[in-house]
Amino acid sequence: MSDEFMDINHIEKVKDALEDDQYNWRTVDGVANQLGISSEDVRKIINGQLRDQVVRTYDSNLNSAVYTTRKHYGEKESTLNRLLSAFTNRVV
Template identity: 35%
Template sequence: MDEQIEKRIKKAFENKKYEWRTIQGVATESNVSQEDVRIYLSLHGDEIVKSSARNLKGETLYTSRENYRGRTGIGLRLSSVIRNRGA
């Protein structure tokens, strides 16, 4: 994947205006295809948090680890880890 495309996608995921992002929202903001965002997710999944909730349209929501840490207290993050262990 082109380095400039990766930078634009990363910047969109780290946009502080949004707590959670859809693939479509990130693609639109970074001016790339949704497929490019999916490829980025597969290459950089360790930098992204996937929400257990979905938006009203049923779309999966994502955020950068940096945004997640900045917006979420340690207690909620720990409870998320505990909940996800059973899956």
């Protein structure tokens, strides 16, 4: 799917999947599987249309980058975790 023609419904669905209350963090593949769209399209949306709304960290247990929205991160992570992440530059 071309970046300039990315379906607005897919963008909203990716955002909703990242903010799903069942999860604090999501992998690209997990979102793609849930929505039935390609991992490449999810990655394009995260790095494109949602880039200012999404934060990323690395999960060593999954050996993968994981993502959530800034809003969801603020609601789900404790103040202490957010401060520690800021000091260690763990969340970008």
